[in-house]
Amino acid sequence: MNFHSLFGLKSRPKPLPAKAKTIAAEGPPTIEDGSANALRRQLVQVLLRDVVRRHGIPPGWLDCQMLVVSSRSRGEGMYVRLVMRHWDPRLLNYAVAFQKALMVDIMRFEPRATDWLYGISWQLEVGDTCPYKELPNRSVWQEPAQKPSHQPPQKPAHEPTPQDELKTDLERIFAIRDSDMLMRGEEAGRPARAYAKTEPQKLVNP
Template identity: 60%
Template sequence: MLKTLLGAAAPAKPARGVLPSSRDNPLTIEDGSLNATRRQLAQMLLRDLLRNHGIPLQWIECQMQVVASRSRGSGMTMRLIIKHWDERLMNYCYALQSALVADITRFEPQASEWLHSIAWQLEVAETCPYLTLPEKAFWLGPAKPAPSPTPIARPPRVHVTPIPAVAPMAPISPTPPAAAVSAAAAAALDVDLATPVAPPAETAQEDDALKDLERLFLIRDQALGVPLADDQAAPGYEATQPSAP
């Protein structure tokens, strides 16, 4: 009658002299059992995942519990306990869960048969700044999008403009030196450049000095082909002037 009301058969008793093995019992998680090995695998993969992505190990704790389901039979459920509040961690909880399940499946291909569910638990009362719910208007407004990953900065492409070819310049004839010009001017005037010109005496009058300068300017102008004025006489043909007393 009790079997009919409860709808379950009484567990079979082990044979006399045979002890049940904890590894064969799916409802135990004792050391040496298959569930204990699965718990160690999940905890080890979680630590590796956090370490590889730079997340502190003390932020998340992994606990495994044995469960029994009528539809799926006996198995285990994973509970991830968040010990530290960080908004970045909240934004990437789903990505962390997906990566952890992928790592477990890589080591245990039949993980979908015994891993029934994954639960999250928050124990961040001391570190979470949001301890009360906001008003209704907060939820009616648009949600702020999560920050996109920062792209890798690449150096800008530099466009180099080719320099056009420059035609070679024609050679410039050298300018005749001043000595050659002076020699040509002296030859035109029949003046001996080797003969030094005696400097004027220090006692010369001012008017004599001006006359000498004018005479030199006339010689220069004649050498350069500058025509003389009507009232000017060629050098050497000036009117005779009485000498100063």
């Protein structure tokens, strides 16, 4: 599924002749209503709102702008500019992850986005919400960076061995077999006998 089918377009716009492409490249690139660039801008804006909503980021903290550029080597393309409207250090910490999630969604709906999407940039327009008005002393940059508050999950103290996994699988198999025997006895009209709990044979190391 691409952005043309997402917005109800039956087919892709026909490519411009070579001469028309040259003329368009010479003039200022624009986003006209109904053009492919307009649909691309709408697609990115919709996906941005979806990523913000899906990950619980307050609406209004992030916005996006689409910039149309013309390159001699690649032709006409677009840049996505993510604008931070509200200061929060978490947005900076997870900016790379957010950009990656947005790019994954764009590629899912428009696999050929690499043909026209030249890159993603960030711009800070947070006004007075940022408490850091001036740069700190140079010694700050020489101190070791603080570890992020989000730590990866710690590994269990005891790593399961292959024998542990085999023992667990055997216990599950025996439990299923015992339950099946009890159910078949009840269905046959025989009173369910009290089966002794089956214990797997202990594994002996060679």
